[in-house]
Amino acid sequence: MGLGRESSKRAGSKRAGSKRTGRASAAIGVLLLLAGCMTSGRATYQTSGIDQWLTTENADAVVNAMAAKGMIPATIDCRFADTAPGQLAYVSKFTWKRAPANTRYHWEIGDPTYLASKEVKANRIGLRRVFAKVVRDPASGQKVGCSIWAS
Template identity: 80%
Template sequence: MTYRTSGRDTFQTSGIDAWLTAANADAVVNAMAAKGLMPATIDCRFDRTVPGQVAYASKFTWQRAPANTRYHWEVGDPTYLASKEVKSNRVGLHRIAAKIVRDPATGRKVGCSIWTN
């Protein structure tokens, strides 16, 4: 995975418009973590490449991970994210980025969040 600076010590993956699916997002996040980077922002949307199924896609910008930093990210419906918010707060993480998107065709919502210490 290549990356380039995009200002203020944040980075973006090689494809600016590269949306990650559930199948490849973990691999990308792990590859960036190996380079000492963590997610700085997250964007999410419904993924229409899987007909008949509710699927999500996400996109990240990156920042250098300070020493001893823990973080967690999730993508899902707002109720699911609310439960993850409670669990993250219990272990000392706070939200640093979040977004909720509504699908105009179905009215469904998807959200995405990043929590860190």
């Protein structure tokens, strides 16, 4: 009699587990659809579409989704979305790589002075710059930079 209850508990547990697995698979599928990873020859990953530029809010969501899959930014590209006076808006896009064990990282986008201050803070906590880019808008002469720091 004790064996009967035990096996029925396991069977119920397996059914509940399969529901959870199904939900987890669906959630992962949605994340993959949203992040849209594709592999390149160098074992880095690009967000869906080669020309997909992300606002800061979208970039934060993509970075968090990729981190949940064990990925970290390998490179970052940046540009101006709006160069109207007082309306500086930047966009970025990333390539991805598998996160080595115990790796911490931080990324930023902004004017070169802002990035210099972030460089100092990153160095204080043991992060070193692993990728950086500066872009100049030919019309306005303004510059925007983007950097990734990692341990």
